[in-house]
Amino acid sequence: MAPATRPLLLCATLMLLLLLATSRQATGAVLATELRCQCPRTISRIDFKTIQSLKVTPPGPHCTQTEVIATLKDGQEVCLDPEAPLVRKIIQKILNKGKAN
Template sequence: MSCKITVTVLVLCLAFATLSEGMSVKSLGTELRCQCIKKESRFIHPRLIKNVELFPSGPHCKDAEVIATLNTGNKICLEPTAPWVKILINAILKNL
């Protein structure tokens, strides 16, 4: 009887570990592919930008990605080679 309880507890622990690992990967926000299909290069005033996320190139995507969250809550991909985006990235990195 105690063998069945041990096996049940072990199965429950493994199931919990599997689910929690899956949720932790999802919560990181990491995608296994590029997130930006279309990139915006026109100037967006910094007052309209709430947050900026920088994703370096890697196995998930060959291109570096810059994703800005606007005050409206919309997310927009920025062209990392645009002059104003380079200035924005340098300002962010300088404040780290």
């Protein structure tokens, strides 16, 4: 990742976390208090229309990498690759949707 994009990604991540904190949590969501990474494997492509909610967990003592967990409309949870261009677009689209409200 280019050094110039890191502050933007951090800002986007923090804004998304704030948006998610004010919305309802899906049942069965992965708890942020787990002391290990929740996403040993990730996918880089997903249909935006299938996502019900999105949770972004920044790196911390529990895990050294940013984790993006999508809850799909069928209740399934999938881990998305936070570096994938499509995932970044999805996060940006959600952030822009939150600003429009």
